[in-house]
Amino acid sequence: MSLAPRQLPASRKLVLASAQDRRAIENSAIEHLVRFIDPGVPDITLFRNTFPLLAIAFSNETEAALKTTLASIRRLKTIPEISLLRLDQGNSERDFALIQALLSGGVGQLASFSASIASELTLLRREREALLENYRALEDAFQAKNWEPLTEAFAHDPYVDPKDEGIGQLLSKSFIDQLLPVSSHGVAGIALHMNFVPKSAGELCVTLSYVESDETIMEWIVDYKNLVAEWNYFSLSRACGGSAQTLRLRVSTSGSETIGLSLGYPIASERYTIRSETEHPDLDMRPLAFRVYTGVPGVAPVLTPNMIAPTDVSDAPRIQNYHLPVDLLKQTADVSVRTVIPDFETVNFLEHENALMCHPVPGGITAGAISGALEAGTVSVSVSAIIDHPEGRPAAVSILLAPANEDPRPRVEEAGRSGSNSPSSVFSGWRKVGPGNPVNINIQLDEPLPGPMNLVVLSGAIGDSVDFSWLKISDFRIAKQAVSLAGRGKTHVQQ
């Protein structure tokens, strides 16, 4: 449908005149603009495609009748006061030409211009709505200190029915659609489960789109070699914003071998089961196995490190955000520097809390080193610390990064000597911590680490007493920049 602005349409009437004056107007330059009013009509209650800007009369009688008509038009409320122009019959050609030029040409020209302005204004209004909504969302997140980068909004686990034949062939010949059971608002990525990935050449094509507006949001075309068995995270380049809509995932493959895209448990909600143009017994009441995440785009979920960037932004840096593995924490070594050896363990792993205990002692620094904790590419480290006893004395806590394959004690000693509260690229600075009020300690690196480093946690006494200063350090979160694994695609999902 073409909706380009045109000249003033012929059916629009801009001038009112009495039907008794019809002869004077017939065949004139303005005849197509005139709506004739029958003299017998006392009241005007309805106008169709009539926008009276002017009324004209050629006699006293028609002028009087028109005045009555114009008075009745006031009942319509919307139409502004209309000027009544008295013309001379037989001597009005110039008047007609003038009216025609002003109304037909002027209004048409103005309308054409205003149409383009209106179109632009509408877009601006829409953008303003989105900006205001987003501004508020950001402000709320800021106020709430809600910095959790990624949240799992929905998960449907893989399920293997012994009778499953696999839908690899189906994906190579056709496509499947999966509606996602979450609002699009804030969605940053989707994880799909593969029960096997072939080694030969081939591509998996995934398209994410809005159902209601039918817009494509993002597309991933991935070489099989860049996929791993189990979960693969398809990250969006920016989280879905604007109005909340339903998301549709369309998946297909190309290549000689088929891929083992996993299906989930059967569900009774038919609308959310896989749809395909080709029937397949595995698809009966089954959705895909998938997970949906909201939050910061470009951050992979902890347990799904294989992140795939969208096809058009696959070169952009990606951030992996994860917790330090428990196995590493278990191997924490006591690298304390102190003059007196206490008769209890000051550094140990708390089995059920996945945390480290780092009890301060007077006259020294208690330190635990986690060897090889930080991989190349790490851009930030953060931990949470608290005195885990209601009567515990406050203590000082910090973290530092130490080169791998090097004794960290000299750096621990140096940190103890400096007593600095100022953070650096390898030292968080000392923070005071007490019971009941956890503190966050973090190090932001200007550049990603070029190689692996050790992470050291430190504690020191404040004042004379360290009674019950059971300093617990937990929530070891690492952000690491990774090189993209996704290949650049060239074909769209089969249609």
Place this chain on the structure above:
Amino acid sequence: MSSSEDPSDLIVVAMPLYGHAALAMEAIQSVLSSNTPNCRLEIVVSVDGDIRNETFDLLLLYAAAYPQIHVVFGVNAGPGGARNRAIDFVLEELPDARAIYFLDADNRVLPTTIETLYKALVSNECGWVYTNIDTFSVSWRSHYGNRYSRLVHCITDNICDTGSMISMEVFHSGVRFNDDRQNGFEDWEFWLSCIEHGFVGMPCHDTTFEYRLRAESRFKDANRDRAASESFLKKRHKALYQRPTLVDFEHEECPRYMFMRTEDGSLSCFTDPNKPRRTMLLDDLIAEFWASIGEPDNVHFPPFVMAGSRATLDLLQGSRMLPGILAHLESLSEKANVVFVHLSNDRQQREISSTLHDSGAQNIPPADLIFLSTALIRDVISNNALDWFSSIAADQVWPTLAVLNVCFPYPRKLPRRSLISPQQVVLNCVNAVASSSFRQMADKRWTWRPMRFMPYSELYKALRRELGGSPVLPLGHNQGGKRTAALLVPNASFGGAEKVIYAAAGELRAAGYETHLFVLGTTRMDVIDEFEKSFDYLHFWDEGIPAWGSSGLFVGQDFISEDHPMDWQPLKGLLSGFDLVVNNHVMAVHPLISRLRSEGARTACYLHVIDSTVFQRPAGQPYAAIAHEHCYDAFLTCSEQLKTYLHSFGVPFEKTFAVPNCASFSVTPALVSEVMSQRRMEGQDRRLRLLYMGRLDRQKGIDRLSAAIGQLRASGVPFEAVAIGGEILADSAVSWSDRLREQGVVVRPPVFSSNDLIKALGWADILVMPSRWEGAPLMIAEAQQLGCVPIATDVGAVGELITHWEDGILIDAPTDVGVVTELVSTIREVANNRQKLAPVVEGCLRSAQRRSWSTSFASFIGWCDDTVVNSSAVRPKSRATDETAYRGVVAAE
């Protein structure tokens, strides 16, 4: 919509405009930006007397720039009126339009909205297509269900925004918006009109539109006065809100019952047992059961489950009691976990009785049918209580149990019984559901928009609330398009009042009505062959219905008021939705009559007699009825005398039909001739034969009879006497049976069959009726038709049935002594001179020939034909009867 989508199809966006001058631009612009490669688009803006000149300027410029934009300026008429002006414009100026999409001037469409909705409209061949609602500015969203239900739309809320794509067929059929300003829900009202015209909607979740929501809106205003607005809707669409219509919707869209057949495990769903049932496979049952838990607003699962054999269901269907029994089962399932139904054959009576058993009941006879709620099955599965539940098929039943015994006359030929017990079939299904792989995901809702509808399986409760009754009689409109009549009696034995109402039902049925007998106050009825065909349905309910009550006094007479401490719910649930209700002495129903009438029923009250207390105060049913006079459209009386009496209490003559009573059984001319020739053959030499028939109590004047017999014996009058009847009321210290026997009277127990009545009346020369008060006893007409001369006290309307010494003899004396004296002298006179009786016998036969129930009820039936609205005729067109067969619906087996 019946044709396929065509690229040249014209779709019109109609936009009422008032008060949104500054926002209309966005609405128009969103339409102009629509992506509609497969259809043409035009816009009609209907300005509703908007006071802003800015609106004029805006629309002038748009109309000047775009030929596809049309503008109608009109005086303020409200949103309904403005939309109607747009519709008229489309019909007159754009006659090739295929559909209209209504877009409010403050809302917006997405580029795909129009095209997607039109595709859905064409492919679904429905009246309109609607979307979920997502609002902006104030963010809110809601899921409007995966399927359309007229029942949901009528009784819960408006489930379709006006922002819907509507087929032009809707407007060609005359549907318009109501522009009454009292109507706060003009959009909801519009959809109800569509439903009335046989159109249905269809949801489309593949697109949406942008609904601007502000903190305050017209919709919020309307909701503040929701009760008044809903009342307006219901008054305007009365036909939609009647029980048969709503039950039909329920039957087609969210059936109340699932029936599991024992013979083959087949499954079917229904509400109205007379309508085609939706069959389903066990696989579907499992899927729907679990889906209804996770997505209760999208998927329906019947709230009640029953199992039995086909023979059982056929028997119940044939008994004409099935709808009422289903209501009983619903009620019992709320008192016990499981209900067992036992059927038995009884040729003399119909009866329903129930007993409740605690957990652990033993020695329960095998059930013919079992009934339970789906909620129990859900609990059993979620609590892993299958072992507990399985005991329903064991000797000791651990769920609490109700047993419903139903007896009625069976047909001669019975189908074979099933070899599988109903319990086993239910257990098989429940086990299959519990072990399904769907269980794993049952608690997860996949539809992400918040739920707006109530769960489908709860709709039967919403229906109860809507009708103000519980349980709701599961009967929709009858398939024959007949008017329906409910005839109410407090008991159903052999009383004259019951027989008259049976006769009335017979006449109504002959006149084309579907007739329902409601026995309210007892759960049994005697079988009377003569009236077996008077009723299409028989319903019983006694729980909580008092025979008499005194929560109010009217001219010193008791009546039951609305405040009476009784459960009105069952009565309302059973009686709602009939075209005609005839109350025959059911006192507890009077307070309900006004509500039934306001729902569309025509109401009549049948009165037979004014009773008398021991102090001779006039009393009885007429007074409670007169207290409710304005609720009744008509009164029926057995006599002109009672009609006049009612008039004296303010009941207009025109409102009252005096219906002369006739015999409760008919006799053929051959039989009359046989009886008369027998009388003639026996000649006049034998002793005079006296017959008394009726209760042996004070009202019937049994003491007078005894005294008269004594005097006749003492004076040596030759006669023999038979008294047939029982001491039912036992209002005397003496046994009248014994007393009469001592007086040489043969006393026999009551007889009820027409054959026994004919035998007794054919034997007797005289029927003696010394009653203290009567209405218009049927017995007089019955005696007359067999040439047995009635000698009766001139009480009540007896004088209207007997013309003195022409077709009977009247005893008219003010005192008991006077009555006895006159009775004795009359009997003596005819005993001594049998010739005197002969012309009276002939007169009896002549009178009997003149009488018939058809003649008696003719005026009343004529009134009914003129005034009783046939709700079945104005019901909305049913999808199930369309040639576009409702998916899954098959003919009832």
